[in-house]
Amino acid sequence: MTKNINWGIMGCGGIAREFADALKAVEGANLIAAASKSGKAKQFAEDFNLAYYYDDYEEFVRNEEIDVVYVATTHNFHYENTMLCLNNNKHVLCEKAFTLNAKQASRLIEIAKSKKLFLMEAMWTRFSPALAKLISVIKAGVIGEIKTLKGDFCIDVPFDPKHRLYNINLAGGSLLDLGIYPITFACMILERYPVEITGTLNIGKTSVDQESHYLLKFDKGETALLSSACTYSAPIDFVIYGTKGRIVVPNFYFPAKLILMKNGKTEEIISVPYESNGKNYEAIEVMECILQNKTQSDKQTFYDTLKIMEILDSLREAYLTYPNENDF
Incomplete structure (x- = not known):
């Protein structure tokens, strides 16, 4: 990779910190911003020497310097957070499980395709x-x-x-x-x-x-x-x-x-040792795909994400429904 890509992170919990550490090992990856609704963004920005931090997601996604967002919020927010990013023309790497159900996943994929934006579920194991x-x-x-x-x-x-x-x-x-x-x-x-x-x-x-x-x-x-x-x-x-x-x-x-x-x-x-903490490999895949103007990865395709979501839907169908999961 020869071009630098600016990252932003949405959600500042433990897994966000792991990903931020991983980006240090990725050539061309610049983490410049973080956002959290729980008041963690300022400390996160100080710890990782970021130029920007936000307590408001709407303000965060309006930052035109951010190329791609890593969504590291809890599962219930993945759909709305990713949709917000896509609607503001940001590429997205979203933590697993990608969404609450396959219908939500399918809708996000449609938006990404229509706007020609890259979108991928962060199944880091696939890139190990x-x-x-x-x-x-x-x-x-x-x-x-x-x-x-x-x-x-x-x-x-x-x-x-x-x-x-x-x-x-x-x-x-x-x-x-x-x-x-x-x-x-x-x-x-x-x-x-x-x-x-x-x-x-x-x-x-x-x-x-x-x-x-x-x-x-x-x-x-x-x-x-x-x-x-x-x-x-x-x-x-x-x-x-x-x-x-x-x-x-x-x-x-x-x-x-x-x-x-x-x-x-x-x-x-x-x-088979790995560098950094391992999450660097999925970041490299995201950046290479963005530089090639792809909307999806050949290694973690939209089809892969949808099939896994369908399996999860099937397994919990008789047991568990999440609040408001079909309100979108």
């Missing part, structure tokens, strides 16, 4: 060096034909009805925040989407799913057994079982190594 290596190992036939995939993303978060994972008004629950990882990872590995989707969501006293289990079946007979939870912890691992062995991917939401096993024994450990 380890994922590319994993897929190449699988395609080389090292573990034979894939039969089953198993992945869990379960973390123990103390119950607090105001916490984003337990608050239905913030579109909380384990599915959108954590379950999206194993679901997306399974689809990325197989490079296809399921033909059958079933699941069970355990709804807690704040009306969001605290523990969820998913079963995906694919057209060649492969199955994916997946789970997410915010009430207990478990190894955040993903395992791909094949006819000749299996591959274990520790911390699969952003992995650094692959463990190849055959006959119950470790045969090889493949180290």
Whole structure:
């Protein structure tokens, strides 16, 4: 990349700070502005030496120096925040889950296409060096034909009805925040989407799913057994079982190594380190696409985002509806 691109960040929580740190490792990336409605923008701007900070999103998006916005607000605000950015001619990288449902996602995609603006969901795992290596190992036939995939993303978060994972008004629950990882990872590995989707969501006293289990079946007979939870912890691992062995991917939401096993024994450990904190790779993809005047990434397409949103919609249909999710 030869041209500098100016970034703005909307929402100044923990993940916004991680992304701001990642931008330091990206050539040509200039983070110049941040905005927050919770009063965090000033401190954020001081910490990252930004030229601008805003407590008002309308004022933020009117800053003509900003080329692209990273939307790092809670799930319930993704649709309206991204729409605001697009309507003010900003390219957008929006955190996952992209929106509350597929209908919202489809509408944002329509707007981005019509205005010829770049738009992408921030599924950072898709851009990790380890994922590319994993897929190449699988395609080389090292573990034979894939039969089953198993992945869990379960973390123990103390119950607090105001916490984003337990608050239905913030579109909380384990599915959108954590379950999206194993679901997306399974689809990325197989490079296809399921033909059958079933699941069970355990709804807690704040009306969001605290523990969820998913079963995906694919057209060649492969199955994916997946789970997410915010009430207990478990190894955040993903395992791909094949006819000749299996591959274990520790911390699969952003992995650094692959463990190849055959006959119950470790045969090889493949180290695939990453630079910075890993979110730099998705930022690089965004910037390269913008410089090429693309509206979507070839690696994280609109189709990919819509298919994942449709899976999430299907899983929670009988269990969970978020307030005002269809009012747009």
